[in-house]
Amino acid sequence: MSANGIGGKTTDKLLRRFDGEIIQVIEDRDVDRLCEHGDISKAAAEIICRNWHWQAGKAQFISFMNNVLKGVKLATRAELISIGKKAYQYYGAKTERKLKEDPYRIWSFSSFKDAEILANALQVKCDDERRLICAVEETLYKQLDTGSTRSTPEVFTKELEKLVGGELVIKALYAATKESEKEWPRLITTVPQDQALTDIEKIYARHFALPASVIMESYVKEQLLGRIKKGIPNIQATDKELQEYQIIGGYPLSLDQQLAVKTVLLNAVTCVSGGAGTGKTSVLYCVHEIITKAGREVLQVALSGKASRRLAQQTERDATTIEKLLRKVENEPDYLSQFSSPLVLIDEASMVDLHTMYRLLSILDGTPARLVFVGDWAQLPPVGSGLIYHQLMKSQIVPKVELTQNFRSVKEINLAANAIKEGKPFERCKTVNIIQCDDLEGMKKIAKREYEWNLSAESVHVIAARIRTVADINIRLHESIAATRKVVPCAPQFRATDVVVYKSNNQELGIVNGSTGVVIGGDENTINIKFDIEGIVHIPKDEIIKEKDGEYLLQHGYALTCHSAQGSEFDVVIVVVEDTPMVECSWLYTALTRAKRKVILITTENGIQNVVDRGFKAHQLNVGFHL
Numbered sequence: 328m329s330a331n332g333i334g335g336k337t338t339d340k341l342l343r344r345f346d347g348e349i350i351q352v353i354e355d356r357d358v359d360r361l362c363e364h365g366d367i368s369k370a371a372a373e374i375i376c377r378n379w380h381w382q383a384g385k386a387q388f389i390s391f392m393n394n395v396l397k398g399v400k401l402a403t404r405a406e407l408i409s410i411g412k413k414a415y416q417y418y419g420a421k422t423e424r425k426l427k428e429d430p431y432r433i434w435s436f437s438s439f440k441d442a443e444i445l446a447n448a449l450q451v452k453c454d455d456e457r458r459l460i461c462a463v464e465e466t467l468y469k470q471l472d473t474g475s476t477r478s479t480p481e482v483f484t485k486e487l488e489k490l491v492g493g494e495l496v497i498k499a500l501y502a503a504t505k506e507s508e509k510e511w512p513r514l515i516t517t518v519p520q521d522q523a524l525t526d527i528e529k530i531y532a533r534h535f536a537l538p539a540s541v542i543m544e545s546y547v548k549e550q551l552l553g554r555i556k557k558g559i560p561n562i563q564a565t566d567k568e569l570q571e572y573q574i575i576g577g578y579p580l581s582l583d584q585q586l587a588v589k590t591v592l593l594n595a596v597t598c599v600s601g602g603a604g605t606g607k608t609s610v611l612y613c614v615h616e617i618i619t620k621a622g623r624e625v626l627q628v629a630l631s632g633k634a635s636r637r638l639a640q641q642t643e644r645d646a647t648t649i650e651k652l653l654r655k656v657e658n659e660p661d662y663l664s665q666f667s668s669p670l671v672l673i674d675e676a677s678m679v680d681l682h683t684m685y686r687l688l689s690i691l692d693g694t695p696a697r698l699v700f701v702g703d704w705a706q707l708p709p710v711g712s713g714l715i716y717h718q719l720m721k722s723q724i725v726p727k728v729e730l731t732q733n734f735r736s737v738k739e740i741n742l743a744a745n746a747i748k749e750g751k752p753f754e755r756c757k758t759v760n761i762i763q764c765d766d767l768e769g770m771k772k773i774a775k776r777e778y779e780w781n782l783s784a785e786s787v788h789v790i791a792a793r794i795r796t797v798a799d800i801n802i803r804l805h806e807s808i809a810a811t812r813k814v815v816p817c818a819p820q821f822r823a824t825d826v827v828v829y830k831s832n833n834q835e836l837g838i839v840n841g842s843t844g845v846v847i848g849g850d851e852n853t854i855n856i857k858f859d860i861e862g863i864v865h866i867p868k869d870e871i872i873k874e875k876d877g878e879y880l881l882q883h884g885y886a887l888t889c890h891s892a893q894g895s896e897f898d899v900v901i902v903v904v905e906d907t908p909m910v911e912c913s914w915l916y917t918a919l920t921r922a923k924r925k926v927i928l929i930t931t932e933n934g935i936q937n938v939v940d941r942g943f944k945a946h947q948l949n950v951g952f953h954l
Contacts, residue, residue, distance in 0.1 A: 388415055391423045395448045407445060410437040431461035439465040439490060453492070459499035460506050462490040464514060467537050471712045475949040476544060476681060477517070477536035482949070500530050507535075515541045517951075536951060540712070543685040544952040547715065550688045551596055551698075551954060555724060559595040559668070559697050562621045564588065574609040581606065587728040588613050591670075591699050598676075598700045598719050598727035602744055603896060603920040604735025607701055608641040611672060614699075615642055624666045626696075628652055629674040630683065632832040632839030634894045638674045640860055648832075649679070649687055656690045668695045675894060676702035677945075681713025681952065705748050706917045707893055708945040715952065717945045722954040735896070736923050743926070747916045752939055759919075760927045761935065770903050770929045771796065775803045777901045777927050778885060782808075784898040784925075786859075788826075788843075789886035790918040791903040792910045800903070801883035808885075815849035817868040818881070823848060827856060828884030828891060829866075836864055841891050843884050854881070859895075889918050898923050904930040904938065911941040 361372035392411050396404040413436040415422045425432055430449050434442035442461060451458055466483040480487075480500055491499050507516040519532040569585040580588070587610045591597045601607050618625055627646035629635040639646035647655075656662050663669075671691065673679065679687075691698075704720050719725045733741045739758040746753040755761040762777075764770045774789050781787045789804075791797045805825060812822040821827065825846040832839045844858035853865045871881045886903075900922035904910060915938045919926050928935065 385412070385415055388422050395445070399444060399448060403444060407433075407441060410441055413437075429457045431457050434461050434465070454495055454498060456502040456505075459491060459495060459502040460513060462487060463499055463503040463535065464537070465490060467514060467535055470949075471537070471540070473948070474708065474712050474714075474944065476540040476713045477534045477949050477951045479534055479949070480531045483535075497527070497530070503535060504530065504533065512538065514538065534949070534951065540681065541951060543681050544713070544950070547681065547684055547688055547952060548954055550692065551719075551725075554595040554696075554698065557595065559695060562592040562617060562623070564592055564617050569613075572613055574606075574612060578609075580609060580613060581730075581732055583728065583730050583732060584610050584613075587730065588617070590726050590728050591697070592617065594697075594726045596698045596700075596719075596725055598702075598716070598725055599730070600702060600704060600720060600727065601730030602703050602705070602733065602741075604733045604741075604923070605730035606732070606734050607730060610730070611638075611642050611701065614670070614672075615644055618670050624669040625672060626652070626666065626669050627672045627674065628687075630678045631675070631841060631894065633841030634675045634678075636839050636842070636860055637894055638672075646674070649673075649683055653686055653690060663690065663694055666694070666696075668697070670697045670699060672699045672701060674701050675706075676700040676716040677704055677706050678702070678709055678893070679715055680709035680711030681715065681950075682711055683709075684713075684715045704945070705744075705913060705943065706920075707890060707913050708943075708948070710890075713952065714945055714948055714950045718950065718952050719954060725954060736920070737925075740919065740922055740926055744916055744920050747912050747919065747939065750912065750939055750942060752936055758925050760925070762927065762929050763934075764929060764931055766931065767796070767905065770905070770931070771800055771803065773929050774800050774886070774901050774903050775807060777929070778804055779807065781899045781901075781925070781927075786897040787899040787901070788884070788892065788895075788897050788921070789901045789903060790889055790892050790921065791886055792889065792905045792907060792914065794888060796903060796905060797886045797888055800886040804885035805883050813848075815846060815854045816851045817849055818854050818871050821846050821849075821854060821881070821883075826884045828882055828887060829856075829858075829880060830878075830882055831880045833870060833880075836866060836870065837861055838864055841894070843887075843895065856881075889914050892921050893917055895921060896923055897921055899925045899927070901927045901929065904928055904934045906931055906934045906937055908941065910938055912938060912943045913945065914938075 358369060358372040361367060361375065362369050388411065389408055392408045393404070396407060399407070410433060411422070414426065414433055418425045426445065427449070430446040430451060431442045433445055439461060446458060466486045467478060469486060470478040470483060484496055487496050487499060503514055504516055506512050507514055515536050515538055517534040519529055524532060569580060569588060572580055574580065584606050587599050591599070591614050599607055599610060615625055625644065627635070627638055627642065627644060628649045629638055629646060630649055632648050635646040635648050700716055700719060702716050704717050708714065708717070720727060737758050739756050743753040743759045753759065762773055764773060778787060778789060789800050791800065809822040809825045812824050815821045815823070823846055827844055827846060829838050829842045830840055838858060838861050842858050842861060844856040846854060847857050847863070848855045853867050854871065855863060855865050857863050866881060872879055900918065902915070902918045904915065915935070
């Protein structure tokens with residue numbers, strides 16, 4: 328009975344006392360008899376009965392699955408039974424009945440393909456509404472993977488055809504529409520307003536979405552709209568104060584920067600937008616000073632550990648990741664009550680997806696916070712589904728300021744960045760060089776050559792789209808640049824002067840996912856890295872590789888993916904522009920704007936034009952959040 332949470336001694340007592348009756352007593356759930364002699368507590372007796380029936384029910388369910396799937400190959404049957412056990416964890420004793428009612432319920436724990444096998448075994452017909460509705464759900468989940476939170480049949484029909492066949496597409500759409508009219512629907516549709524459309528046209532004009540996405544988008548809209556309508560007490564800063572304010576280095580704020588500061592101080596929700604080097608940090612620094620002098624607090628958050636670390640460095644104030652703040656509030660529910668009316672500054676806001684924003688606003692619900700979204704709409708969109716920052720930038724009711732004057736990068740880099748924003752090609756020049764190759768192998772060779780030629784720069788990195796390309800270039804540069812350097816004993820794949828990147832947040836070491844640096848030495852137990860932001864860190868041998876899966880936490884960092892490079896800046900950037908769908912305008916814009924002095928774009932024929940033609944991914948997503 329140890330599997331039921333009861334120790335061996337207690338089990339022996341029960342077996343001696345009840346002899347052959349013990350099973351019947353448990354089957355009858357006779358808790359009083361089990362504990363009448365004081366051998367076990369009532370709570371323990373209840374656990375025994377509950378777990379016994381749970382395991383018995385599970386065995387009965389497995390028998391049901393074996394019987395239903397007896398005509399299915401053994402390997403497939405074993406896989407489906409394993410999936411069925413997951414369903415049993417959710418439905419319990421009702422699982423068999425639930426799957427008989429709708430075998431496609433098992434899709435929630437696996438795939439449409441697996442659900443089809445079970446449904447066929449239960450003799451569900453091809454045109455059964457349960458099958459058709461599940462197929463529409465499957466296509467909508469695939470749309471979520473692309474970033475869209477809703478979709479029209481025009482977009483997902485081909486995918487739906489693959490699942491149900493062309494002759495059943497219309498019937499599937501009607502079944503899904505009918506499902507959306509229920510009190511607790513499995514999907515939601517938005518009815519088109521155009522009354523002149525025919526019934527078929529109305530079906531194809533509808534937006535189909537999953538309930539979770541609609542609920543989250545509605546909540547985010549309600550929260551932000553409520554804050555905007557309610558307003559927030561103004562914090563005053565005179566024109567004279569802003570004109571005389573000096574940022575680090577003794578420079579005054581530009582007129583746009585002064586406007587941005589005022590906008591933040593006067594509104595409950597604000598967007599500050601601008602490319603790399605346009606002075607967003609100076610705005611934040613000034614806002615910080617004014618807010619704290621007024622006796623208010625500032626909470627700075629960013630999506631990634633790297634972005635939060637850079638934000639803290641630039642503003643000289645604490646910053647954390649959104650995830651860390653969420654965990655803090657989960658562990659300390661009253662944590663935010665110490666802040667009377669905080670300014671919550673969300674950096675790299677263009678990367679924040681719907682689910683993350685929903686969670687963040689949930690913990691701020693009821694807090695009279697001033698929200699400031701800081702980012703650049705042209706940079707990489709969220710990895711997860713949904714768009715928030717991009718939609719706020721389009722809104723007519725959200726106060727916003729876009730900073731355009733660049734204080735950091737050379738003029739030609741800014742011109743090229745603006746051309747990408749406008750969907751136009753740009754000309755090569757001395758500081759924006761374009762090198763054309765025949766194939767990817769040639770691009771890798773030239774990337775290596777250009778890196779070696781620019782070693783005198785204070786900082787130089789290669790940026791590429793695919794992990795395999797990044798890894799290959801890193802190997803070549805390691806072998807070329809560090810081949811004669813001293814090997815680090817505890818990590819012989821690294822040598823002194825190797826450029827590296829750490830791929831995990833490590834609070835004890837004080838480094839974050841994306842921290843870059845240079846190997847300066849090491850011994851049998853540690854490797855010593857001089858990180859760009861964190862300084863010298865001694866990384867123990869057991870923090871170099873993940874024990875579970877053997878993944879290297881410390882990797883060569885001569886070349887980086889664009890996501891790893893986002894939030895960083897380098898003197899020279901070498902961009903390998905692979906001609907692949909994932910390399911679109913936001914990718915190229917983000918990679919190019921990492922450079923302060925010089926950018927070298929390596930591409931194949933028409934590669935850059937193809938990127939421009941693909942446009943911005945964010946513009947192609949279909950989302951339900953609008954303000």
